[in-house]
Amino acid sequence: MPGLGTLVNVIAIVVGSGLGLALGGRLPERTRTVVTDALGLVVLLIAALNTAEVLSADLAAAVGGAAPTLIVLGSLLLGGIVGSLLRIEQRLEQLGRTLRAVLTRRSAAAVAASPGSGTAEGGAASASERFVEGFVSSSLVFLVGPLAILGALSDGLGNGIDQLALKAALDGFASIAFAAALGPGVLASVLAVLVYQGAFTLLGVALGSVLPDAHIAALTATGGLLLVGVALRLLRIREDLPVADLLPALLVAPLLTALVAAF
Structure with missing residues (x-):
């Protein structure tokens, strides 16, 4: 069922946030590191x-026996060139910093404009800014990453929820630490996850209804190599x-698949 992966992801964040609020900062750093390493290994498996979809019979029938590997290679090279010229990674990081600064500033301004004593006002401002910081910081961690897009697309394409289940484990564990440090604002991030990943899931459903199996296989194989990059980051290799x-x-x-198949 499309959307199940995002629902699992949301439940993991809610449960993790609840545990974080209850436990505070008692979770050892070493435990977080070991869990992240284990999840990185599972990402490699997925x-x-x-x-392995590069070996798909549908893809081979459409483009020829030797072409699938070249299509994946060409996709990564061309996509990497476009992405680096557009500076997608850098722009996403800058977007996160900008959102955090803007929302925190607006929160502080709104509280400062409200009536009340100085002490109460200062306490309210601190609580409000902490809520916004928790919401923005956790939302960025949960959403600004390739796994959110790859997993949601895979779910919508009907390839299963493995990627989003893995992301749910990552986000659930991260939400414990975030909620322990930043409070209930982390819970509000589930709304952002629902909207963002839900949109990519719907896109996957739309693509799955119009793309032939060969094209989906090429997309899946290319996405698999992007997951290798995610694993290398989780394992702190790169x-x-x-x-x-x-x-x-x-x-x-x-x-590229359509172009090669046409010839």
Whole structure:
């Protein structure tokens, strides 16, 4: 059922936030690191399963036996060039910083304009800013990343919720730490997750209804290699790997498949 992955993701954030509010900052750093490493290894497994779609019989029948690998390679190269020229990774990071600054400033201004004593006003401003910081910071972590897009598209395409289930585990664990440090604002981030990932799930449903199986296989295999990049970041092997700059490859893959199949 399309959307199930996002629903699981939302439930994980709600449960994690509740645990974080209850536990405070008692979770050891070493435990967080071990769990992140384990999830990184699972991402590699899912990446391998998705990348195996390069061997799809439908894709081979459409473009020839040797072409599927070249299509994935061409998609990553062309997509990477477009993404780096557009500076997608850098722009996403800048968007996060801008949102945090704007929302925090507006929250502080709104509280400052409200009536009340100085002490009460200062306490309200602090609580409001903390709520906004919790909402913005957690939302950015949950949404600004390739796994949110890849997982939601995969769910909509009917390829299962494996990627979003994995993201749910990551987000659930991260929400514990966020809620412990920043309070209930983290819970509000589930609304952003619903809207953002829901939109990409609907896009996947639309693509799945118009794209042939060969095109979907090329897109899935290309997305699998992007997941390898996600895993390398989680495992701290290449934390500076700009996976977001490679996201245009997901658009290039079906286009290249159609072009090669036409000849």
